Amino acid sequence: MDQPDAFSARCPTRQILDRIADKWTVLLLGLLASRTMRFNELRRGVDGLSQKVLSQTLKSLERDGLVTRAAYPTVPVTVEYAITDLGRTLAATLEPLRLWAEGHMEAVEKARIDFDQRQQAAA
Amino acid sequence: MDQPDAFSARCPTRQILDRIADKWTVLLLGLLASRTMRFNELRRGVDGLSQKVLSQTLKSLERDGLVTRAAYPTVPVTVEYAITDLGRTLAATLEPLRLWAEGHMEAVEKARIDFDQRQQAAA
DNA sequence: ATCAGTTAGTTTCAGATGGAAACCAGATGC
DNA sequence: GCATCTGGTTTCCATCTGAAACTAACTGAT
Numbered sequence: 141m142d143q144p145d146a147f148s149a150r151c152p153t154r155q156i157l158d159r160i161a162d163k164w165t166v167l168l169l170g171l172l173a174s175r176t177m178r179f180n181e182l183r184r185g186v187d188g189l190s191q192k193v194l195s196q197t198l199k200s201l202e203r204d205g206l207v208t209r210a211a212y213p214t215v216p217v218t219v220e221y222a223i224t225d226l227g228r229t230l231a232a233t234l235e236p237l238r239l240w241a242e243g244h245m246e247a248v249e250k251a252r253i254d255f256d257q258r259q260q261a262a263a
Numbered sequence: 264m265d266q267p268d269a270f271s272a273r274c275p276t277r278q279i280l281d282r283i284a285d286k287w288t289v290l291l292l293g294l295l296a297s298r299t300m301r302f303n304e305l306r307r308g309v310d311g312l313s314q315k316v317l318s319q320t321l322k323s324l325e326r327d328g329l330v331t332r333a334a335y336p337t338v339p340v341t342v343e344y345a346i347t348d349l350g351r352t353l354a355a356t357l358e359p360l361r362l363w364a365e366g367h368m369e370a371v372e373k374a375r376i377d378f379d380q381r382q383q384a385a386a
Numbered sequence: 387a388t389c390a391g392t393t394a395g396t397t398t399c400a401g402a403t404g405g406a407a408a409c410c411a412g413a414t415g416c
Numbered sequence: 417g418c419a420t421c422t423g424g425t426t427t428c429c430a431t432c433t434g435a436a437a438c439t440a441a442c443t444g445a446t
Binding site for chain 4: 178179180183191192194195211214215216217218219
């Protein structure tokens with residue numbers, strides 16, 4: 141068995157990286173790390189996430205063993221999504237990513253303004 | 264000024280998260296963290312990355328102040344991409360992500376097989 | 387002088403993906 | 417009968433993606 145290597149297109153690691161290096165995955169696992177949540181609760185928690193993409197993303201996360209889905213025949217239907225142990229290890233890896241974005245927001249915005257002005261000046 | 268909050272669609276953090284939580288960004292910054300590289304060198308280093316997307320991704324990374332681009336009028340043209348200090352802090356955050364993918368590849372693949380078999384059985 | 391090859395890209399086109407909004411099922415409340 | 421709650425699926429359109437071809441400027445070989 142070869143060593144896993146994300147730089148090789150043929151390594152399964154590549155598909156997994158594509159799946160986990162995703163905006164919605166970062167935010168959803170961030171929420172689910174704190175507690176089990178229901179479908180519409182997650183939708184309200186992640187502003188701008190459409191039902192279709194939430195449904196698709198949760199399905200992928202479930203397939204990859206990162207969250208579990210439990211449906212209860214109440215009225216109306218109750219569906220609870222919970223993070224798994226595996227998902228929890230990923231959430232711990234993903235949290236610094238969200239924190240980086242929040243912490244370096246101003247530095248990146250400043251860089252963008254500078255870059256755009258230089259482009260403007262060159263044109 | 265509001266606190267940055269990636270869960271809000273209106274926060275600039277969201278755009279930044281979308282930019283950095285990206286397969287190609289993870290791999291490119293991973294390479295550039297070790298040393299300065301040229302365009303085709305990066306292309307060869309990241310298997311499966313097309314020239315178009317490499318060009319677009321590098322342009323975004325440059326705009327966000329994460330890498331610098333330096334062109335030298337040699338023959339043929341030499342263009343060198345180097346990581347910035349800001350980029351280096353992000354690369355340090357992104358590396359665990361790639362390592363998670365490589366380290367948990369088998370667990371995820373096993374989860375997928377189990378899930379698909381359960382789906383098969385249910386159908 | 388012309389053809390092949392190097393560099394770092396841009397362009398083109400078909401197919402996959404994204405989000406907004408509408409729709410659906412099943413049941414309760416009014 | 418009609419609206420409302422749940423957790424989705426469907427539809428439509430715009431954007432994004434990747435593969436491949438093309439560009440520009442110059443070198444080296446034939």
